[in-house]
Every structure is written in structure tokens, then in C-alpha cells.
Amino acid sequence: MSRARVLLLNPALGPLDYRVPYGMTAEPGSIVVAPLGPRQLTGVVWEPERMPSDAEVGDNRLRNLISVHDAPPLAAPLRRLIEWTSDYYLAPPGAVLRMALPSSSALESGRTVLEYRATGLIPDRLTPQRAQALERIGDRQGLVRELALIADVSDAVIRGLCKAGAIEPVEVALDTPFPEPDPDHAAPELTAEQREAADRFTEAVEAHSFQPFVLDGVTGSGKTEVYFEGVAAAIRAGRQSLVLLPEIALTEPFLRRFATRFGVLPVAWHSGLRQSQRRRAWRAIASGEAKVVVGARSALFLPYRDLGLIVIDEAHEASFKQEDGVQYHARDTAVMRGHFEDIPIILASATPAIETRHQVELGRYEEVKLPARFGGAQLPEIAAIDLLQDPPPRGHWLAPTLVKAIEETLERGEQSLLFLNRRGYAPLTLCRHCGHRFQCPNCTAWLVEHRLIHRLQCHHCGLIAKPPEVCPECKAEDSLVACGPGVERIADEVAALFPDAPRAIVTSDTIWSPAKAAEFVARMEANEISIVIGTQLVTKGYHFPNLTLVGVVDADLGLAGGDLRAAERTFQQIAQVAGRAGRGSKPGRVFVQTHDVNAPVIQALVSGDGESFYTAETETRHEAGAPPFGRMAAIVVSSENAQAAIETARLIGKTAPHIDQMHVFGPAPAPLAMLRGRHRHRLLVHARRSLDVQDVIRDWLGALTWPGSVRVSVDVDPYSFL
Structure with missing residues (x-):
């Protein structure tokens, strides 16, 4: 048997x-x-x-x-990766x-499916729900369930529109072959430095052996064009390549660059795909037909038949760490996949993470540097604006020096970018009479005002509320005031200062799909936008030759909160957004507004001495035994029952094993003490590098029992300390 x-x-x-x-x-x-x-x-x-x-x-x-x-x-190799991920991340x-x-339909053998799209016909009976559905669906296409989710209506509404003729079925072929990219379609003219780097990657692909590379190049140095040569080598060998990007919004501009180089689009994989698209992509990946896949971190676990190269673009990005479900870091897990597949992997970044730099120092990763911008373009000048000496007028957020720079840029017909990593209009709304603050009932967080869409929203659980006419506490009228700026508030200030300058707000609220990103890029390239106001979504991946001015509205924002990576992340973020300026023949300028011009991270940015900053930051981590010199794991206990959560957290803390050079801190209420209606407590495990923390935690928690209403999750190598 x-x-x-x-x-x-x-x-x-x-x-x-x-x-x-x-x-x-x-x-x-x-x-x-x-x-x-x-x-x-x-x-x-x-x-x-x-x-x-x-x-x-x-x-x-x-x-x-x-x-x-x-x-x-x-x-x-994929089975070994699944085992490793399960074991390492518990x-x-x-x-x-x-x-x-991820897609059960991908396993089915059917070759066509019925999808639906709007016909343009307005039905005689147009209910509010039907009107909402037609407006939100627009020119999108998908299954009934997918369209219902897009429109935020029931399946019955979509089916009713089908019967009324406003939506029609379309037969979609599921297994249409993807066109194969041509490695010699438009080979670029590379500089000597770029050619040397490209040749190294080509050799590694041809050798078919595991080798992690760190492609450390300044913004605008042509990192993409260089690692494209490694991709071309894999295509020539008949093998597959995977390129991971940190944001779905970056996918569309990247696809265009890829098509220019290789003649066709790569196979995309991200959450914005329709079910039929996911099925077609999965089967093409599994059969080996899809030669190049570009996608979000989830593309890492797809069943490639013959993988020859992995590229992690913007490898320093924190968004490569998954914060729910399986809490893996795609950068580190990709290195392990490269190891199991016995292939090279390229970590590309203008600001590599300290953990990555440490691997270079240990000799485990090979560093490839591109120190100069492509085509003779110069790095922009960075200057700090001391908000204590050069403050904005009362009720404003842009310092006079920055306003004057924007004015000069507009006069030259060039584009400006204002960066503030805070969505919405204001992070807090309160009553000036009684002091009532609008807080999310499900989370320990303020409701953020989004004035463009007239709502208050929790950015943690997604709760939406309509802004009230009067204070719900004291019933005072016209007493609600917005505190602090978000990008929408900066956009209002820009509109008041420069009413004739066309502007755009770029956040995850406005750029929620690759199509929206493509529309934004087209408008920028056509010079239809003069001033961009955006969050971290605009700090990477975009290349606009006419953008010559960058203003960082609040450089101190990311330094608060006690995160061990706060200074490093702030440096990376500002360096990346500064890199959007002066990427063409025109010189760029960057102004950084700060309340502490002497902060090491600000000094490093202004002086251009990033190496000294990284050296000092690395030494601080070493002294503290923090990653990469020590190990951390967070144990988060949550429950809708507050008492059950604290009792379980205390049980875990009380039974913590006493091991030399391992410390357990807590339990303590998490900074986000309530999230999505669940009370949360945290314990932090800090240990020496050589200790197998996973085995210790597995044995420790495995010996305990707690109520079924309590959820205990373990985050190995945490990036979020909320």
C-alpha cells in the first residue's frame, strides 16, 4: 500500500x-x-x-x-523555502x-471564464446603489463578486444591472500565452562603471550558483538598467527572473521601462489583479512560460519552474516586511530562496539597510557600487531650513525660504515636490470649547480628517465617520478645529500661495492602482502638474527630468516614537525623496524643514556624508546588541476581552525561561493598546545573535494554554513596535 x-x-x-x-x-x-x-x-x-x-x-x-x-x-527548492519560513518566523x-x-481557480483546467463590464447604458430604474456601482466600476472588468467589491454593493445589484443591459458578459481566455521578452530588443549604452556591474551580474546568472549582491547606487545612477542586464542573461538562458517592488503603485512605471528595454510587458503579480489574471499568471509561472515576473512581496512564494535570478528593488524598504498573517521579511526570505534555488540575488538600493551593510562587511554579500548619476546629472544640493529661525507665518506650514524656492521654480517652468509622510488633511480634530478629541472607538488612535472626501477615518482599522456639524460632547457649533498638517492641508496652502499652479496630491488614497500611477506619470511627463504634494509613495521609483525642487515639510516626523530604526528610516526616506530632484540635465535643490538642524540625521543629509551617519548608527546598534548584532522577537497578546488579554500576557511573562544573555521585557500595553477592537499587550525578547530564539519561544509558548478568545502572535525580527 x-x-x-x-x-x-x-x-x-x-x-x-x-x-x-x-x-x-x-x-x-x-x-x-x-x-x-x-x-x-x-x-x-x-x-x-x-x-x-x-x-x-x-x-x-x-x-x-x-x-x-x-x-x-x-x-x-520551494518546499524547502516553505519549511524554512515556517520554522524561522514561527x-x-x-x-x-x-x-x-493563492488562487484555487489556477488549479482548474478550464480555459475560458465569463467576466463582466459596463456597456455605457444607463438603466431606466437607477437606484442609488446602481448609480454608485456604475460610477465606481467605470471601465473595469471582472467577475460579479469582484465588481461588487469594487463598487461596495451586493452581488444582486451587479446581477440586476446585467439584466438591465448596463453590464454585459465577456468571455476571457485564461491560458493565452504571454509574449516572450527579447533580451536584445533595445540594449542600452552603459557607462564603464555600469557595464562592469552588469557583466558581474551576467556572469553570476550564467554560473547558476547562489550569490547575494548589494547593488549600492546613488539615486539616478541607472541601477534598473544595470540589473536588467542580469535579467537579459536569464532570458537568453531560457530561465525565469523575479523582480520584487515595494509598492503596487510603482508597478506601472516599472512595466513601461521594462517594455521599452525588452519589447513586451513582464508578467505582473499584485493584489490589484483580477482573478482571471491571477490564474493566467500563476499557470504561466508554474509552467515556466512567464520569463520575467514583476510584483509585490507575495510573488516570492510562487512556484517558478526554472528560476534564474531574483532582484529586490528598493531593498531597504520597510514595506517588504509583512505585518500580519505570516510575518516574514521578503528581503531576507528572498535571499533564502536564492540559496535553495542556487541562483544569484540582487538587492538594489541607494540607501541599503544596516542589516544588509553588515552582511557585506562579513563577506556574505558582494557589494557592487554605482557612485555617480547617469548621463552627467548631478546630485542635488541639500539645505536645512531651521524652523526656529525661519518659521512659517502663523497657521501655515511652509517656511518663507521654501515658498520663495517654489516661486522661482515655477517661474522657470520646472516642477516641485513637497513631501510629508502623513495622509489626509489633519491627524487630529478637536473641539476648541471642551477639548473633545475624535478618537477611533476600535483603536488607540485619532481619527484623521480627509477633507477631500469629507470624512474622518482611522488609518489602522479603516473605520469611516462623517464629520459632525457640532461637537458630540458639548454640542457647540463651529467649534471643531484641525490640528497639525497632512498632505491635503499642505495642498490647500499651496493653492492659496500659487492659485494658478496645477498641483496633484499623491498618496495611497489617490494612487491606489497601477492605472492611477500611470495616469499620474503621464501628467507629470506632459508637464500638466507643477507642484506635487505627496507621502512616501513619491520617494522612490519615479524619474521626472523637469522636477528640480524637493521640499521636506517636516523632517522630524519620523524620528519620534522610540523605534530603533527611526533615524535610519528617516535618513533613507529623505535621501530617496531628495533623489527625485535634478535627475535630468537641470540641477536640483532640496530644502529640509526641521526644528533640530544639529540632529545627526539632518547633518548627514546636508553634508552628504551618509557613510559617517551609517557608521555611527551601526556602532550604536552594536553597543545596544540591537539587530543585526542581536536578535529580537515580539510576542503580541490580543483579545476582545481586556482581562483575558492581560492575564495571558502575565502568564507568558511569568513563565519566561531564564537563559543567559536573553532578556524578556514586559508584558506592557502596546503603544496601540487597542487595534480593531482587540486589547493588546506586548513582550519583547532580546537575545544574543547565536541563540536559537525560535526554539526557545516554541518550547516556552508550547507548554502554555490560554483561552480560545486570546490570540498570541510572534513577530521574529520585528519592524513595527506598535
């Missing part, structure tokens, strides 16, 4: 054993359908020795596998496996 150990797409279950019926082949990696009680679940066959089962079941008690999907099996293996099989 043949047995198979199967890992199901159920995070609550470990591996289970099944009988393989006569005539069925279920090798390790095969994607199968297995019975579980009355249900049928998808799973993957695993090697028994690599996925031990909690209890051995006799042959006579095994149930038969139902079927094997007509899809390529998950290769051994995540259920079934939860990690789900990231490799």
Missing part, C-alpha cells in the same frame, strides 16, 4: 497521512485534493521525513486521496503554503 503525507491549506492543521489509490501517482510536491471530514481540501504531498506528523495512523484507518490536480508539482506551514497556492 502507498501512503502520502499531505500538508493541507489549513493553518490550524499539521500534516496528515492519506492512502494513495491504485493507479494514482502522488510524488512529493504533487498538488492533491484530500478529504477532511465531509469537506474536500487542497494540499501538497510532502516528504514524511521533512514534515513529521504528531501521530502515526495505521494503514487501515487512512482515507484515500481524491485526485491529483493537473498542475506542475511544487519543486523541492508560522504554521499551512499558512505559508497558502502563499504558494
